[in-house]
Amino acid sequence: MNYKAGILILFVLITTSISAKSKMSPTSEKNMAAYLMVYFKDDTHGLYFALSKDGYSFTDINNGKPVVAGDTIAEQNGIRDPYIMRGPDGMFYMALTDLHIYAQKLGFRDSLWERNAKEFGWGNNHGLVLMKSPDLTNWTHTVLRVDKAFPELVNIGCAWAPEMIYDKAKGKIMLYFTMRFGNDKAKVYYTYLNKDFTQMETSPKCIFEYPDGKEYIDADITKVDNKYHMFICTHDGSSHIEQAVSDSINTGYQLIPKRIDGEKVGCEAPTIYKRIGENKWVLIYDIYRINPHNFGFSETSDFERFNYLGHFNEGVMKTTNFSIPKHPAVIQITKKEAKRLAAKWKLDMKF
Numbered sequence: 001m002n003y004k005a006g007i008l009i010l011f012v013l014i015t016t017s018i019s020a021k022s023k024m025s026p027t028s029e030k031n032m033a034a035y036l037m038v039y040f041k042d043d044t045h046g047l048y049f050a051l052s053k054d055g056y057s058f059t060d061i062n063n064g065k066p067v068v069a070g071d072t073i074a075e076q077n078g079i080r081d082p083y084i085m086r087g088p089d090g091m092f093y094m095a096l097t098d099l100h101i102y103a104q105k106l107g108f109r110d111s112l113w114e115r116n117a118k119e120f121g122w123g124n125n126h127g128l129v130l131m132k133s134p135d136l137t138n139w140t141h142t143v144l145r146v147d148k149a150f151p152e153l154v155n156i157g158c159a160w161a162p163e164m165i166y167d168k169a170k171g172k173i174m175l176y177f178t179m180r181f182g183n184d185k186a187k188v189y190y191t192y193l194n195k196d197f198t199q200m201e202t203s204p205k206c207i208f209e210y211p212d213g214k215e216y217i218d219a220d221i222t223k224v225d226n227k228y229h230m231f232i233c234t235h236d237g238s239s240h241i242e243q244a245v246s247d248s249i250n251t252g253y254q255l256i257p258k259r260i261d262g263e264k265v266g267c268e269a270p271t272i273y274k275r276i277g278e279n280k281w282v283l284i285y286d287i288y289r290i291n292p293h294n295f296g297f298s299e300t301s302d303f304e305r306f307n308y309l310g311h312f313n314e315g316v317m318k319t320t321n322f323s324i325p326k327h328p329a330v331i332q333i334t335k336k337e338a339k340r341l342a343a344k345w346k347l348d349m350k351f
Contacts, residue, residue, distance in 0.1 A: 027086055032276045032332035034351055036136070036341070038082040038094070039325040042293075045070040045078025045100050050322065051338055051349060055275050055282065055330075057318040061345040064322040073129050073141045076100040077108040081161040081218075081269065083329045087173065088166055093197060094131035095162035095175060098143060099123055120157040121183040128162045128177065132197050136337055137344045142198045146179070150203045157182050161218045161269065161327070164193075167249055173197065174249065176207055178217040185215040188232070190250045208244055208253045210234065220271045221249070222281070228253075229303050231260075231270035231283065239266040241285050243303070262298050262308030265289035273330035284328050287311070292324045 035052040046066025050058040061067065070078035078100025085093050101123055103109045113124050127145040146159040162177035176190040189204035208230065210216045218233040230244045230253055241261035244253035261267050266289035274281050283298045283306060297309035297317050312319050319325075333341075338351045 027088070027090065029274075029276060029332065031334050033335040034333050034338035035273065035276075035330055036084070036333050036338075037328050037330045038084045039328040040070075040080055040082055040096075041066075041324060041326055042101075043324075045074075045080065045102070047079060047082055047096070048322070048325070049341065049345075050319070050325075051341060051347070053338075053349075053351060055273070056316055057320060058322075059320040059347065059349055060322040061341055061347045067345070068139070070100065071108075073131070073143075074098045074100070075127065075143055075145075076103055076114070076125060077106075078103065079129055081327045083161075083163045083271070084331050085164050085166070085173075086331055090134070092133045092136055093164060093173065094129075094133075094139075095164055095177075096129040096131070097125065097160050097162065098127045098129050099125040099158075099160070117183075119183060120155075121180065123160070124157050125159060126156070128159055130193075130197055136333070136341055144199070146177075146200070146204075149200045152203060155182055156180065157184070158186065160186075163220055163271075163329075165221050165223070165249065167192070169249075172201070175200070176219055176221065176250075177204075178219070179204060185213070186217050186235075187215065188217070188219040205250075207250050208232075211255060211257075218269050222272050223249075224281075224303065227303075229272075231272065233268040233270060233285075239268050239289075241267060241270045241283070245303075260298065260306045261285050261296060262306070263287055263296050267296060269327040271329045274332070276332055282309075282330075284330070286327050288326075293326060295325060295328060 035055050037050040039048050047068040049067050050060045052058045080097040082096045115124050126147045131139045131141045133139045157180040160178040167174045172192045179189045180186040188207050190207045191200045191204040192202045194201050215235040216232045220231045222229050228246045234242050240259045244255045246253040267285045267287045269286035272283045279301050285296050287296050294311045298306040300306045335351045342349045
């Protein structure tokens, strides 16, 4: 091989290597170095962020105070049930319940609920809040009035606990949330959002009918290999977490009728996140039947056996500067993103 040919081959190899690295998705798990938890609190109905380096110990970035006040983004002057995801476009998307259960006490409205509880049920509301950000620090928001999106939704009793997943086949974000009509039984419905992340493009359809017609709420869907695992809160006299599995993102879910939350009292709001670089997923749930409220945790590697990890600050899972959190969601983030959040909120935490 002559000198010029050798140089040419070396150039091609270097160029190919650089090209391959440039095509590596910024959302690849190899780029992740920390975790971001979003949650809310009953006393403020605001949005909170907490960071973790290891996925076990979480520190609130604003010393246990809201990063976004509910009365600045929601029609009911409060939010609940925040969920966050990273889109394939690199943007961050959030969906939250537009609801304040103490609005009358705080003078935000004259009645206990927006509408009559006999007709529309406890905690009745009309819609959700959608938020979007390129960097986790600058957010835009939209109030999504579910009852006004399609004529058939005008008499919904609630729109709660929204979550999202990207549907690759459709190239769209699928939003799914708890809904009931009037004061009927609640169940989970799905819809597709427009490209601007401001409106529903399709009328919501039920994603799963619980056997024997039981009520269920608070779905969380995670794709692992070729299976979709949907965790739900089942209402059958108490509240507990169960799992349904499907080959499809929004149809064909088959229930595995077994309680998997490890608690002895009522819990809700299941959500799951993967530990970076490990074949482990952590299932979190909100234990609302204890005082003070806390989160419970279980860990799995196969989605069949769940190892109970206990509660925040009663086992391996820790909080450093906050308590009584409600309804969480966790995503993996990069070191750069974690540093940016820490810098904005003047959090003394090294990454």
